[in-house]
Amino acid sequence: MNNRLAFSEAPGIEHLRFANSFANAFADSPAAYTRLAPTPLPAPYLVAASEQAAQLIGLTPAACGSDDFIQTFSGNRAAADSQSLAAVYSGHQFGVWAGQLGDGRAILLGDVAASDGGRLELQLKGSGSTPYSRMGDGRAVLRSSIREYLCSEAMAALGIPTSRALSVIGSDQLAMRERPETTAVVTRMAPSFVRFGSFEHWYYNNRPEQLKTLADYVIAGFYPELQAAANPYQALLAEVTRRTAHLMAQWQAVGFMHGVMNTDNMSILGLTLDYGPFGFMEAYDPRHICNHTDQQGRYAYNQQPQIGHWNCFALGQALLPLIGSVEQTEAALSNYQALYGAKLDELLHAKLGLLTHQADDDKLLDAMFALMQGSHVDFTLFFRRLGNLRLDGSGGDETLRDLFIDRAAFDAWALQYRARLKLENSQDHERKLVMDASNPKYVLRNYLAQTAIERAQEKDFSEVRKLQQILENPFDEQPQHAQYAELPPDWARGLEVSCSS
Ligand code: AMP
Ligand code: MG
Secondary structure, eight states: OOOOOSOOSSOOGGGOOOBOHHHHHTTTOGGGEEEOOOOOOSSOEEEEEOHHHHHHTTOOHHHHTSHHHHHHHTTSSOOTTOOOEEEOOEEEETTEEEEEOOOSSEEEEEEEEOTTSSEEEEEEESOOOOTTOTTSOSOEEHHHHHHHHHHHHHHHHTTOOBOEEEEEEEEEEEEESSSEEEEEEEEEEESOOOBHHHHHHHHHTTOHHHHHHHHHHHHHHHOGGGGGSSSHHHHHHHHHHHHHHHHHHHHHHHTEEOSOOOGGGOBTTOOBOOOSSOEEOOBOOTTOOOBTTOTTOTTOGGGHHHHHHHHHHHHHHHHHHHHOOHHHHHHHHTTHHHHHHHHHHHHHHHHTTOOSOOTTHHHHHHHHHHHHHHTTOBHHHHHHHHTTOOTTOOSSOHHHHTTOSOHHHHHHHHHHHHHHHHHTTOOHHHHHHHHHTTSOSOOOOHHHHHHHHHHHHTTOOHHHHHHHHHHTSTTSOOGGGGGGGSOOOGGGGGOOBOSOO
């Protein structure tokens, strides 16, 4: 008889119990996924692990550095009970139907219990080729793995829905990109990795029964409240439309640019998903394109909201056979603009410390963005420093004013802004508290990521870890880290990020 207590003071990964909910739900749909094991990663080492992400699945910080952890999340050792797989999906890339894509370098390990009572799927990214790899090698380079890791955790700390990143495990194995680069595996976590493109896959392959299985799986698992709706598929589309509209507003309000908003990168849960050539707005230009590969600017900053809507239409097209009619489908999509506008309005009011809504607020905001554009003002610094402005004009705003080339134009705007604040009897101290909780001091600027990546490529991972910790509290002053909130240095101007990763 085994009478050892199933108890450990430091729960390690041996305590993770993998279920295979996705695999089981599609067990009768062999075309939905391919069961396979990750390709081993030679001589893996820990680059970084997020303690906050680990906590979400009940892992202690001590468990994160263990050999067990490294072996499991490099894909070298199968976790007990895990039936790993790669899933199929399709999608529209840059507005064009791209046909079948799928997990070309991601492998789903299964789902585990989350500390909040829900469940989280764990997925290895960069863990070797799959039947969906097409021309790719199934690997991810250290550079892009660090970027995904840092940004996933930074977005979560900003309060923006996102997949999470548990760890980056590196290796000296090389993959060929523009030049040879070392590879890594990121472990991502989300309740589900189903994408808009997962639905499009069955629709365009004319497989209505598979489409229904997928929609029923998503509704039962992630939107159970919709089961009672008169038309649950229409309700699903309406809810995904709402979440997507809100997500777009949150991206715009923090200056986040995704870079590759293809339908295969759109989460059915409304999460930020598939971090590639993303960026945060620095010198404000609404037409800014963060992805060097996107020469037409389809996914420029100011295009994101309407692309979000376009992508919901693509999902609506795929769900049409289940919803039943074009009219019902269009009705589910029709609130997007209003939902987006209302959410953005709410977020911008908070960013300006405005508690009420007045008729002329749009004019004040338009004038502000025009000024920011004219002076190429840094997006994050502007909003953070705006919180220091005092109503009686007794200073506090010198460093804010310094951001503008045209100081007189700024002064004129600041007069209007002060008048607007007085209208609602705004109090400096209270307003600053609200504004500091809405305007992050720290975001993942490209140059910060780049510095951490270059150090990591020299095997010094301290900067990745430090940066991740700073970005865990983006709204806190953290005076000891103030240089991480500064403008990008001159060398960063030439930084380019592209789809190559
Ligand atoms: P992305 O643009 O990163 O969202 O990728 C689009 C598609 O290409 C997805 O199906 C990815 O799995 C696949 N893919 C991207 N990079 C690779 C790679 N290095 N090896 C295999 N598949 C890849
Ligand atoms: Mg993708």
